[in-house]
Amino acid sequence: MKLWKYILIRVLLVIPTLLVLLSVVFIVLRMIGDPITAMVGMKAPPNVIASLREEAGLNKPLYEQYIDYLYNLFTGNFGTTMAVDHRPVLDVIMDRFPATLELTIAAFIVSVLIGMLTGIMGGWKRGKLDASVRIYSIVSYALFIPWFGLLLQLVFGVYLRILPTGGMADAGLAPPRYTGIYVLDSLIAGNLDMFISSLKHLILPALTLGIVLSGVYTRLLRNNMIDILGQEFILAYRARGISDSKILLHSIKNAFIPVLTMMGLQFAILLTGAILTETTFSWPGLGTMIVERIQYTDYTAVQGAVVFFAIFVAIVNVIVDIIYAFLDPRISY
Amino acid sequence: MNKAISRGILAVVVVIIIVVAAVAAYLILNQPSPQQQVQKTLVIGVTDKISDLDTASAYDFFTWEVLNNIMAGLVTYKPGTADLELALASSYEIKDNGTTYIFTLKDNLKFSDGRPLTAQDFVRSINRAVAINAPEGPEWLITSFVKNVTAPDNKTVVFHLFQPVSYFLALLATPPYFPINPAYKPNAVDSDQTAGGAGAYRITKWVRDQELDLEANPYFYNGTPKVSKVIIKFYSDATALRAALQSGEINIAWRTLNPVDISNLKSNPNFNVIQAPSAFIRYLIFNTEMSPVNNVKVRQALAAAINRTDIVNRVFSGTVVPLYSLIPIGMWSYSPVFKKYGDGNLTYAEQLLQQAGYSSSNKLQIDLWYTPSHYGSTEANLAQVLKEQWESTGMVSVTLRSAEWSTYLKQAANGTMMISLFGWYPDYLDPDDYTSPFLDASANTWTGSHYNNTQVNQLLFQARGLTDINQRTSIYQNVQNILANDVPFIPLIQGQLSIVVAKGITGVVLGPDMLLRYWLIGFSS
């Protein structure tokens, strides 16, 4: 069977996955406090509340609300925020999402780079190096993001004063918005100052999240490397007189494939970490948006953001699966 | 092909490492100093957000501040005072027993983009706000008072009111009455519209939740701002704001730093802390029908046990002031009626509790509710300190409970919370706004206090119909005395505005309207 058909099926499979996630979101969120009360504040007369409830469809039976909810999401209607700005939720999300994307991609690169480097070294060399690699992987796994971020802020921001402790750019150096990803936008704008400013702001959050996540890759790659290096085909390569550097490449390739499947799952952890990292570094992404909106009990905004996360996760998983199928000839699709 | 991929991966990895290393090296070796960059630019950091750049919809203090800086109305407050002065208008007259206001505009008014500004722009803007009728919007500031608004010619704006309103001029100083640029969508909220109005500044860049860049409006009716470029930087929390201030990234830390940072920065020679009272008050609500706080002695005992100074110091690091009435300090008719219970007056509290039948072996069991984020990070500490204070009588046992804002509001209205912590921002600066919503039984259902005192109801009704300030003052003082006896609410503290500026910043003026005027701020040379 052809790869594209596999891709098609994998993409189609997103629909039930999303349905499950959306249903969980619906069930959980419908149990939270009354969104209308939150919206109108403390001074609204009861008849206004009643009419608003009707308008929002909250007086309908639950299953009808559920169908409406799915229909609206399906048609891309995420509703309007209930607090502060009353803008379309999708706009609010799109304001914030690129920041999260920028952070997660940067952190992802950091974690994979560190994870691959340490994991491969640990698995290949063993000995003392391996022990320190293992300790690194355990310690980084146990790091608590807000605390670790705080330490980095203290050292690099407050004490050494070489890196900013929060935000995405210096005052006046926020690049014009093309994609919303600052590092990219500043390059598009061709402004080096903006680029450096964006990059400087990105370093600490990306390091925090990246290092915390790298332990998983370190561990996985190290274990895979050891597994792979213990396998007979590696011995067979040696028996054929293949040089160590080529064997290393072969073993990395083999060790990397299970890591790829992990990446999809790791992504959920990446986003979890992003919520904490964004909060710690005042990073104006979806994570901080959710935290803010929860504080306003902005029901539609929270729902929208959570749904958006769900879709995002589902899509990333599809992409990872497809890359996986592409790289591993053993997958029969 | 697979080999190519693995080689490709390696190549990419190597390239990334090199790029990252190179950039890091560049950054460390080539430190651009933030101070140099902002030499001619004023950078103001805030933790607030601009909700909406549309006068038809924006209804929060900080957005109003920004709107006041990019727009102007017929009248405005004299900086630092509660006195009104003419802004876009050159003169006005009041007719028909105060139901008609006729304004004449200044000559050659222009929007910040250079378009001429006429009386029709006022009519268009005001009618637009009414027509859009945004949810939770400020349009009631128009519709409750104004029957219609017309422009008989390019320079005249005429308001017809339903009935005389003594503070109508004050209403005209609010954004819904501001003329807005025709670029705003005529029929819908235009949240990200940067065209503004005829204020001191115009917007050059607007990145939501990130920064707002302003430059001086060359067509401003009232001279040239001291600083030609102003940047508002938005921070997600107070700690980030403080860090930015300390790193020199911003010149001014405005709303809202943490109390501890404000008191800490007071002793820092690099910064000036400027403080002014605000009209924001904090208080407790009792559900007067719920046992055991339906016993007035219990409520009085709890009032006596509260130590406001301790709260001010431990929770707010001295950045707020104790409040002994629901009417804020500085407003006419204010009377510190709760002083009679004293502060942390444990003897009196114990005495009252004993009268109510409680003792150290038969403790008063009460629930204190708070909402964890709506009133900021100090809220839980406030609740904890109250618990401590009450429990130090030895006769009270407090259970702290919390709920997020919407649930909290709902529970308040349903009267399910025994004691709850709330706060109040005024809609208009008048004692009525600090008494009727709480004490008038027809208006206080939202509090869930179930407080209903016929005498108070009548007094408040009477005060609303009077115009004489002395008569009203004595009524409000009377009401406050009854409040202190019945204790359906306990006032705790009154807020304070604090602004921290870097040394060398001048012209920071804080008035009762709580809005900062950017155009007055400058660098001392």
Add this chain to the structure above:
Amino acid sequence: MSGEELLKIKELKVHYYTAKGIVKAVDNVSLELRKNQFLSIVGESGCGKSTLAHAIPRLVRPPGKIVSGNIFFENKDLLSLSDEDIRKIRGHRIGFVFQDPFTSLDPLERVGDQISEVLIEHLKIEKKDAKERAMELLNEVGLTEDRYNYYPHQLSGGQRQRVAIAIAIALRPSLLIADEPTTALDVMVQSMIMDLLQSLIKKGMSIFFITHDIALASERSDEIAIMYAGKIVEQGQTSRIIAEPMHPYTQGLMAATPDIWERKNVTSIPGNPPDLANPPKGCRFHERCRFAMEICKEKEPPLISLKGRKVACWLYSDENGRDN
């Protein structure tokens, strides 16, 4: 029939350093292999035969270690070569076929590329030429050229083992070590693979064949060495040993091997093979030996030459017997 000597193993010792203690997997083994000879090492699981095979091209993995001895191959002592020099011999002069064709090929590389790689590595030739040569090799081991682009998982066990052999013989090594190459395969496939291996002798290779099946060894090889508990107990020309097995273990092994063509009374050897971390004193077989004598419990029998073979048993040598 004495061909030129190709491989000479002298007093080789390979030990595994495990938590349980030192496992002496290969204990003082000496062997010779001549050119164009098919030598089978026969022994049961855990007797050290596989370790012996791995030791020749120095492929013993930690915790295993070659402790002492010499391995002379084409007049070089393999144990004294640098890592780089031994690498150049591996795959080039010594081919190696592993037991399990399911695990000895890289699952992520096309089989053809795996053949090409070894050619490129040693001959530094162009990929195109390597591919051409790889296709010839595929033909040589009985596979069609279109298999070049297959991944290992797309091939059957027999086909994979053919690929493994193709890789092992790609550079025409003078020695092919085959470590139980047919154990994971069916009898009919085994027969075909054995035919393929035997055909290599004619192409000038020598084969060092490891098996647990004395019948298979006797059928295919010129010479047999019987290994028990890390030691060679009997070694010599296949026909002679089969006709007259001298060591009691060889006899037992033969008696335990059923044969459909022969009505015979098959019997087990009593007891279990010894634990190599803690081998018995004296002759390692004495606990299971019908003929065990006092001396067997005390002293290890030397490997002596007798009746056209070497055998290590006290039945055939007295205490003052000729040591080597």
Add this chain to the structure above:
Amino acid sequence: MKPASHGLFSRLISRLSKRFAGWRTAFMISGLSIVLSFIFIAIAAPILTPYDPTKGSYNVLLPPSAEHPLGTDSLGRDLLSRILYGTRTILIILALSTALSISIGLPIGLISGFYKGALDRVLSFVMDSIYAFPSLLLAIVIALMLGPSPLNTAISIAFVYVPTYFRMIRGQTLSIKSQLFVEAAIASGTRTRTILIKHIMPNLLPTLVVIFSINAADTILTEAGLSFLGYSVVPPTPDWGYDLYMGRYYLLSGYWWLSFFPGLMVVLLSLGFALIGEALGDIYNPRK
């Protein structure tokens, strides 16, 4: 000695001692000593500190000193006491949430993996979907729904970890079920109940222990994350994440101890479980 002790624990010890060499022992010992000392701290908190962790004083924001080894917080409470008692909070939540997620995840994972079929497919799908979702976000939303309390926090964390247990247990059940000894038991006519209890469950235990210790490390971080965002327990209950969150506001004014020590505790306890998990993972899945 009761024969039961021949089971998991003694096997564990014997395996440990057998594989004494190597880092896994160091990991195990350091992990166990961290976790055990935290358990000791939780139990002995009242003995270890004279102060009430919830009672404030006017001695606010004192730096570490002999009287207050870790200083005092903004309400004048002894930070050391809060941290020591905070151990109780987090361990209680950990115990509750683990008990909950195992008591749900284990049986459904077992049934799903053992019986397969449509139910398994549906359950797996749902669980996989939840598993792929950012756990903290889910926990926040549920915690928000339930309101703050140790039990509610435990429930919201449990909800997030049920899929983890489910997946692991199901996968392990599948692999155990496919092992010959289970088929052998079926072939010899063993009752399904016996197969589940005697053949599958005991073989699940090692996996369960490994997942538990890794999940425990995770749970601690999740709980701390929840309380850091303010959705865990009600103050003045001592809670590391919350204290870190509150302490953060005092950081730039120089009161570093308020946030440093609570965060350090989170990392240490999580590290303890992670070390045990690493060692156990090594023992039950030894690599050469």
Add this chain to the structure above:
Amino acid sequence: MKMEEIIRAEGLKKYFPVEQSFLERIRGGNLFVRAVDGVSLTINKGETFALVGESGSGKTTMGKLMLKLLDPTDGRILFNNQDITFLKGERLRRMRKYMQMIYQDPYASLNPRMKIIDIISEPLIEHEICDGDEARRQAKGMLERIGLIPSENFANKYPHQLSGGQRQRIAIARAMILKPSFVVADEPVSMIDVSLRISILELLENFRKELNTAMMFITHDISVASIIAKRMGVMYLGKLVELGLLEDIVNTPAHPYTIALLSSIPSIKTKIKGIKIKGEIPDPKNPPSGCRFHPRCPFATEKCRVEEPPLIDLGKGHFSACHYAPEIMQKARNGFFA
């Protein structure tokens, strides 16, 4: 002596669905591996019957079908003249008391977390033959019976503390403690060292004689089968290609596949000649038309390609599924292997 049958398979089939993607299923319908495709055979009381074939021939599937460890796709199984094809649940479980299985892998077929004594006594308890104490007493007896002496030393050990041969004895004991009337032994010695194999086979044989148990002995190795079995069936690609007395089949094979199989068995004494065939077992998803062996058969004709040969009775209970069975047999008799 009248042979009394214990178990009979009639036209047994087992098709396993091939794991396919969703789209493939829509496009091409379900694909099946025809692991067992219409096999009939009878095993008599107390008899040892060998089922021989290469991997993928379906011999193990056949064994599991006979024990109802798998549900047949078609055909039926009669045990003691009772149709057990559709037996399920508790009734099937009770039936297992009389039919047991011994597996190839002694390392995987014993629960690593159970003590030896519990492993052996479990069937007694599960079938409520006796209480726990009695079961353990019997199990101890069994331990001595299988040569793990003294039983106290072994009773409380775990499987991993024993050698492969000892474990296989435990597995045999577990099966035999119920005194079953039919046992399927699936390659019970193929993972055992050569020097110990015979002792395991002897143990099996002794039990068989003592309990008059019928045994289906599944193996890929005819030479091992020849030690223990009288009768034999040869399977190829899910079909029974030859059936008869082991001696008859070895001496006068009547199917080319059997000849090829016999030819490839290594032997110490006899250098094989026989026939050599090419290729490997085809994909059981798409078995060849006609005679399934025809693509590899040196004697194949057009008929073989088209027509599937039935199992022809050659007398003396010797059957062969070859169109040219008599000719093949004749060739063999004329010294095919000489």
